[in-house]
Amino acid sequence: MADKEELESVCKRRGFVWQSSEIYGGEAGFYDYGHLGARLRDNWERMWKDYFLGLGEHYHMIYTPNILPHRVLEASGHVDHFSDVLVGCKRCGNSHRGDHFLEDITGESAEWMGKNEIASFIKENKITCPDCRGELSEPENFNMMFQVDIGPKGDRKGFLRPETAQGTYMNFPREYRALRRKMPLGLATVGSAFRNEISPRQGVYRLREFRQAELQIFFIPEHHSEEFEEAYDNLTSKQLSLLRAGWEEVRSVSLDDLDDLPKFYRYHLAKMFEFYSEKMELSKDRFRLRELSDDEKAFYNRIHFDVEVNMESLGGWKEVAGLHYRGDYDLTQHQDASGQKMNIPIEGDRKIPHVIELSFGVDRNIWALLDLGYRTGERDWIDLPDYISPYQVAVFPLVKKDGLLEKSREIFEYLESSFNAFWDKSGSIGKRYARQDEIGTPYCVTVDYDTLEDDTVTIREISSTNQIRLKVSDLKKELQDYINKEKEFQR
Amino acid sequence: MADKEELESVCKRRGFVWQSSEIYGGEAGFYDYGHLGARLRDNWERMWKDYFLGLGEHYHMIYTPNILPHRVLEASGHVDHFSDVLVGCKRCGNSHRGDHFLEDITGESAEWMGKNEIASFIKENKITCPDCRGELSEPENFNMMFQVDIGPKGDRKGFLRPETAQGTYMNFPREYRALRRKMPLGLATVGSAFRNEISPRQGVYRLREFRQAELQIFFIPEHHSEEFEEAYDNLTSKQLSLLRAGWEEVRSVSLDDLDDLPKFYRYHLAKMFEFYSEKMELSKDRFRLRELSDDEKAFYNRIHFDVEVNMESLGGWKEVAGLHYRGDYDLTQHQDASGQKMNIPIEGDRKIPHVIELSFGVDRNIWALLDLGYRTGERDWIDLPDYISPYQVAVFPLVKKDGLLEKSREIFEYLESSFNAFWDKSGSIGKRYARQDEIGTPYCVTVDYDTLEDDTVTIREISSTNQIRLKVSDLKKELQDYINKEKEFQR
Numbered sequence: 006m007a008d009k010e011e012l013e014s015v016c017k018r019r020g021f022v023w024q025s026s027e028i029y030g031g032e033a034g035f036y037d038y039g040h041l042g043a044r045l046r047d048n049w050e051r052m053w054k055d056y057f058l059g060l061g062e063h064y065h066m067i068y069t070p071n072i073l074p075h076r077v078l079e080a081s082g083h084v085d086h087f088s089d090v091l092v093g094c095k096r097c098g099n100s101h102r103g104d105h106f107l108e109d110i111t112g113e114s115a116e117w118m119g120k121n122e123i124a125s126f127i128k129e130n131k132i133t134c135p136d137c138r139g140e141l142s143e144p145e146n147f148n149m150m151f152q153v154d155i156g157p158k159g160d161r162k163g164f165l166r167p168e169t170a171q172g173t174y175m176n177f178p179r180e181y182r183a184l185r186r187k188m189p190l191g192l193a194t195v196g197s198a199f200r201n202e203i204s205p206r207q208g209v210y211r212l213r214e215f216r217q218a219e220l221q222i223f224f225i226p227e228h229h230s231e232e233f234e235e236a237y238d239n240l241t242s243k244q245l246s247l248l249r250a251g252w253e254e255v256r257s258v259s260l261d262d263l264d265d266l267p268k269f270y271r272y273h274l275a276k277m278f279e280f281y282s283e284k285m286e287l288s289k290d291r292f293r294l295r296e297l298s299d300d301e302k303a304f305y306n307r308i309h310f311d312v313e314v315n316m317e318s319l320g321g322w323k324e325v326a327g328l329h330y331r332g333d334y335d336l337t338q339h340q341d342a343s344g345q346k347m348n349i350p351i352e353g354d355r356k357i358p359h360v361i362e363l364s365f366g367v368d369r370n371i372w373a374l375l376d377l378g379y380r381t382g383e384r385d386w387i388d389l390p391d392y393i394s395p396y397q398v399a400v401f402p403l404v405k406k407d408g409l410l411e412k413s414r415e416i417f418e419y420l421e422s423s424f425n426a427f428w429d430k431s432g433s434i435g436k437r438y439a440r441q442d443e444i445g446t447p448y449c450v451t452v453d454y455d456t457l458e459d460d461t462v463t464i465r466e467i468s469s470t471n472q473i474r475l476k477v478s479d480l481k482k483e484l485q486d487y488i489n490k491e492k493e494f495q496r
Numbered sequence: 497m498a499d500k501e502e503l504e505s506v507c508k509r510r511g512f513v514w515q516s517s518e519i520y521g522g523e524a525g526f527y528d529y530g531h532l533g534a535r536l537r538d539n540w541e542r543m544w545k546d547y548f549l550g551l552g553e554h555y556h557m558i559y560t561p562n563i564l565p566h567r568v569l570e571a572s573g574h575v576d577h578f579s580d581v582l583v584g585c586k587r588c589g590n591s592h593r594g595d596h597f598l599e600d601i602t603g604e605s606a607e608w609m610g611k612n613e614i615a616s617f618i619k620e621n622k623i624t625c626p627d628c629r630g631e632l633s634e635p636e637n638f639n640m641m642f643q644v645d646i647g648p649k650g651d652r653k654g655f656l657r658p659e660t661a662q663g664t665y666m667n668f669p670r671e672y673r674a675l676r677r678k679m680p681l682g683l684a685t686v687g688s689a690f691r692n693e694i695s696p697r698q699g700v701y702r703l704r705e706f707r708q709a710e711l712q713i714f715f716i717p718e719h720h721s722e723e724f725e726e727a728y729d730n731l732t733s734k735q736l737s738l739l740r741a742g743w744e745e746v747r748s749v750s751l752d753d754l755d756d757l758p759k760f761y762r763y764h765l766a767k768m769f770e771f772y773s774e775k776m777e778l779s780k781d782r783f784r785l786r787e788l789s790d791d792e793k794a795f796y797n798r799i800h801f802d803v804e805v806n807m808e809s810l811g812g813w814k815e816v817a818g819l820h821y822r823g824d825y826d827l828t829q830h831q832d833a834s835g836q837k838m839n840i841p842i843e844g845d846r847k848i849p850h851v852i853e854l855s856f857g858v859d860r861n862i863w864a865l866l867d868l869g870y871r872t873g874e875r876d877w878i879d880l881p882d883y884i885s886p887y888q889v890a891v892f893p894l895v896k897k898d899g900l901l902e903k904s905r906e907i908f909e910y911l912e913s914s915f916n917a918f919w920d921k922s923g924s925i926g927k928r929y930a931r932q933d934e935i936g937t938p939y940c941v942t943v944d945y946d947t948l949e950d951d952t953v954t955i956r957e958i959s960s961t962n963q964i965r966l967k968v969s970d971l972k973k974e975l976q977d978y979i980n981k982e983k984e985f986q987r
Contacts, residue, residue: 020674025561028666028836032565032646032654037667039674040556040683047557065531066538070516070705071562071688072642072656074523091648100648151563151644153656155523155704157582157591157694163523165562165644165656175519176528183511183530185922192531197562197688203648213646214561345519431676 009318012379013208019444021045021375022209034205034213036368041444044395044425045371050195050218052393056284057193057220057363060276062232063184064191064220069172071197072153075162080342081171081335082305083150083164090120091147091203092127096139102203103144106135117300120144149200165199170362173221174335177358178347181223186349188358189224189233195367209368210319216367223336223358224269225351237272245278246289247310250298270308270330273361277312277328285370286390291315291377293322305334316376325373326365333357378445386467387445391488396427396446398484401437403453405430413452416462416477420450423481424488442467448484448494466494500809503870504699510935512536512866513700525696525704527859532935535886535916536862541686541709543884547771548684548711548854551764553723554675555682555711560663562688563644566653571833572662572826573796574641574655581611582638582694583618587630593694594635597626608791611635640691656690661853664712665826668849669838672714677840679849680715680724686858700859701810707858714827714849715760716842728763736769737780738801741789761799761821764852768803768819776861777881782806782868784813796825807867816864817856824848869936877958878936882979887918887937889975892928894944896921904943907953907968911941914972915979933958939975939985962987 017023020039024031038046058064078084090103103123104115110132118126123144126132134141155161166172173192181190195218205211229237237260244257260271274294281292292314302309312326336347336357348355378388391397398420402413410430417428427446429437434451441449451463462480465472466487471494475483486492508514511530515522529537549555569575581594594614595606601623609617614635617623625632646652657663664683672681686709696702720728728751735748751762765785772783783805793800803817827838827848839846869879882888889911893904901921908919918937920928925942932940942954953971956963957978964987966974977983 017670018674020671023670025663026565026568026666027670028830028834029565029567034646035561035563037561037663038559039667039671040558041674043557043559046559066534067531068529068534068537070526070528072526072690072705074517074520076520077517093648098649147648153642153644154692155525156692157584157638158589172516172528175517176530179508179514179518180511180530183509183532199563201645201647214563339519343519 009208011381012318012375015379015385015443016042016375021444022371034202034211036209036212041395042371045374045389045393046216046367048393048395048425049371049374050367052284053218053365054193054195056280057218057276058191060220060273061189061191061222063187063189064193064222065180065184066193066195067173067176067180068194068196069169069176071165071199072155072163073166073171074155075164076342077171077175077339078150078164078167080338081174082338083167084148087150087167088146088148089203090118090123090144092123092144093142094134094137094139095142097134097137099134099136100203101135101141105204107132109135114301120146147203149202151199151201166197167200168198168364169194169196169217169219170221170335170364173219174339174360177223177336178345181349188228188349189222190358191220191222193218193220195219207319209372210323212368215369218365218367220363222273222361222363224361225349225356226267226269226359228351229269233269233272237268240272240275243275243279245275246293247274248293248295250296255293266308267330270328270361273328273363274310277310277326277363281312284390285374285393287314287373287377292325294328295322305331307332314373314377316373318372318376323369323373324366325369326363329362329364331360331362333359335360384439384442386442388468389445389447391447394445394447395425396441396444397424397488398448398450399427399429399437399441399446400450401429401434401452403434403451407454408457409452409454412456416450416452416480419477420481420484424484438465438470448487450480469494471495500699502872503809503866506870506876506934507533507866512935513862525693525702527700527703532886533862536865536880536884537707537858539884539886539916540862540865541858543775544709544856545684545686547775548709548767549682551711551767552680552682552713554678554680555684555713556671556675557684557686558664558667558671559685559687560660560667562656562690563646563654564657564662565646566655567833568662568666568830569641569655569658571829572665573829574658575639578641578658579637579639580694581609581614581635583614583635584633585625585628585630586633588625588628590625590627591694592626592632596695598623600626611637638694640693642690642692657688658691659689659855660685660687660708660710661712661826661855664710665830665851668714668827669836672840679719679840680713681849682711682713684709684711686710698810700863701814703859706860709856709858711854713764713852713854715852716840716847717758717760717850719842720760724760724763728759731763731766734766734770736766737784738765739784739786741787746784757799758821761819761852764819764854765801768801768817768854772803775881776865776884778805778864778868783816785819786813796822798823805864805868807864809863809867814860814864815857816860817854820853820855822851822853824850826851875930875933877933879959880936880938882938885936885938886916887932887935888915888979889939889941890918890920890928890932890937891941892920892925892943894925894942898945899948900943900945903947907941907943907971910968911972911975915975929956929961939978941971957985960985960987 021042025035025037026032092101092103107115151165155163198217246255248255294310297309306329308330310328311324313322340347348357400417402409420426447467449465460477512533516526516528517523583592583594598606642656646654689708737746739746785801788800797820799821801819802815804813831838839848891908893900911917938958940956951968
């Protein structure tokens with residue numbers, strides 16, 4: 006739980022994240038990842054890959070470009086529909102995103118309101134510019150894609166991709182063949198996406214350039230393998246915290262309680278829940294799976310749950326991921342526009358596979374970890390899952406003399422081959438602990454005079470600040486066990 | 497050594513790389529990485545990071561956005577200078593890159609020619625359009641950056657970054673403080689870069705969107721640490737193959753033979769040579785370090801060597817990386833434009849650090865590995881460094897019955913925890929070997945009836961096709977030793 010300014014300040018000072026082009030005063034909607042932020046992001050992405058590609062035998066990463074030709078985004082519907090309502094001020098010239106600024110005024114969701122609804126509301130309630138009280142211009146649809154000209158002539162339009170997914174849809178036929186015609190087929194990608202937000206706010210939460218991790222699973226409804234049925238059965242005893250559309254509050258339910266949803270969807274809902282509770286280690290009162298109502302969800306999504314995290318620095322529940330049952334919408338659109346067959350043979354027939362999309366905002370997830378993990382009080386520290394922390398372990402010599410410097414360096418190099426390790430020889434031990442606390446390093450190892458005698462070291466754990474003595478020869482194994490949660494750190 | 501079409505065909509069919517938006521006929525200058533290409537790229541990037549970040553105690557990755565504000569690229573000089581000469585045809589309308597199409601006609605380098613030189617040459621030699629023989633238009637400078645509008649009003653111009661480096665320059669002051677004012681400081685980044693090429697050709701070699709891996713090292717000339725001097729001394733016995741400006745042919749030289757170059761530059765030249773010979777395992781006649789002459793190199797580069805690889809599929813020696821001594825050009829430019837101090841205290845004075853830039857085209861390096869590694873003849877296979885291959889090991893059951901399927905699966909899962917492993921149960925063993933040969937999997941493990949008796953398996957190596965018998969309990973250790981080159985695979 007974190008005050009936004011305090012957390013932003015530590016992120017900046019220590020090297021996590023900050024607004025881009027800082028030396029030029031910063032550019033709204035763009036953020037840099039410093040040396041610690043880059044490690045955090047790399048670690049999170051590795052964990053994401055390991056977990057979600059592990060869900061299927063035929064799930065793979067692919068990488069596709071940021072620039073997409075006009076015709077691709079025309080087929081996907083983005084050219085016509087990917088817009089927000091823009092309301093300008095005739096006096097000060099500031100631009101406002103229609104739904105957001107009405108939300109600020111009314112305190113109620115305005116996501117369902119289109120251009121006309123916003124225009125009527127402004128007229129009826131005589132709304133003026135929130136910045137200068139000037140008269141507002143007529144609301145208009147503003148397409149949020151960044152447009153580029155491809156080639157020197159200006160006759161080939163393209164866009165920066167507003168989501169990473171189109172590359173996986175277009176590659177379905179080729180990968181289906183290359184991967185020997187197996188179903189379900191999963192194509193994942195991690196990369197940049199771009200949305201020209203009208204007025205980006207809230208730090209890394211609403212960016213003009215952001216990072217997504219998406220997994221598109223292509224499958225034939227009701228054609229499940231034995232392995233899937235088994236995996237599903239193993240999950241039925243689990244309880245998920247859900248907020249379904251129309252419910253007043255979060256309830257704990259089992260997969261069987263959700264039998265109005267397709268089994269394949271239910272399974273992935275449970276897997277996303279597991280990712281947030283077990284991998285990201287969020288406590289169950291800090292995140293929820295919220296179903297979007299028909300008003301809220303896009304027309305091509307048959308079912309849509311968001312993962313929301315309650316972040317103090319952002320003022321409450323915020324979306325960090327989504328699970329979308331998109332049916333055969335995407336492949337059908339591309340089949341119609343390109344003329345390329347997207348269907349596959351099934352029991353003597355041919356069918357267009359359906360898609361379940363698992364979509365994650367990388368920056369938002371990183372921020373959620375920092376927000377929920379940040380602790381202030383007697384000492385400032387960050388509570389992160391051990392394997393996501395920028396460094397898992399730091400090694401210190403108690404003093405720089407009498408061979409302790411060399412010994413600590415040796416132990417550091419030994420640990421570095423298995424962990425993200427850090428070595429720090431400067432300042433008092435207290436100061437060195439404080440530095441590691443502030444960047445969320447879970448374990449600190451101190452090399453002292455006893456080390457030279459009996460080859461033991463002190464290891465300190467971040468949350469309890471407890472210290473124990475360990476043999477150097479046991480260090481790797483013990484650390485591995487703590488990090489993998491196979492053993493608890495105890496004094 | 498590879499025929500371009502043959503190699504492109506295998507890359508497409510098996511899932512390495514192919515032109516983007518393929519179902520729409522493809523978009524020139526953009527490529528997709530399929531599931532095998534993505535693994536290859538990830539493995540290469542991991543190796544790059546491990547090797548180059550390992551060169552310094554204070555070398556770190558950072559990530560910065562693809563979109564940069566206009567003022568940043570104005571300061572860097574790209575707005576004014578980052579252009580190619582565009583020559584259009586008045587009849588067919590095709591666009592030509594001036595230097596390239598003159599090179600095609602004359603067979604000589606035209607990289608030094610500006611707009612005026614090209615105009616004169618065309619006039620004097622009565623050159624017409626190479627496509628339709630039509631009259632050519634007056635050559636003009638075409639800025640190669642993709643421009644975007646940031647925000648809804650069209651009054652904030654930005655560009656897609658033409659190189660990844662500006663983000664590291666701008667972040668130097670913040671990271672210098674966050675990393676406790678240490679020198680040399682290395683800031684690396686791996687990510688996309690964008691150049692609106694006039695007429696992209698040659699597959700992944702000249703792309704409009706490509707990937708770079710760059711390391712900027714900030715240092716104070718002639719202020720070297722003891723550790724550096726030691727590391728340097730350890731390299732002086734090494735021989736490098738160089739082609740210096742003015743030399744007719746490649747010569748083998750030691751670092752001491754290069755004493756006209758600064759020591760810090762020499763050291764990194766040797767490290768780049770080592771990366772290509774030892775990590776990428778290129779034979780010394782297939783790559784060279786070539787010094788650019790004053791005519792060829794940009795004005796801000798005091799010294800510039802390219803790494804070039806001789807690729808049959810691209811018709812000869814092609815640049816894949818560069819080592820640039822940029823002096824204090826970049827930091828000075830940003831200091832002047834932003835008003836932020838970029839200098840640091842040195843012995844009672846303040847100095848602007850110099851920069852050595854190690855710059856790699858990721859796509860070009862991946863292609864170089866595929867080109868040099870591709871072998872045809874009795875069988876088609878790819879010779880890749882073991883740890884870069886998409887999979888290090890494949891596991892097969894000899895047949896699917898009598899428990900061999902389950903046993904092979906068990907061994908696959910055991911190996912999967914330590915290696916990129918693949919499991920294949922379908923087709924004859926010969927066919928399964930052929931499939932792995934074609935994607936460069938160095939080791940194949942076959943589980944047969946003897947395995948059930950004595951817990952041994954057959955392991956086959958790709959280049960020799962030799963097979964040996966190993967205990968399952970020794971498998972991990974032996975594979976690790978082969979991959980790390982600590983042991984040779986021998987029958």
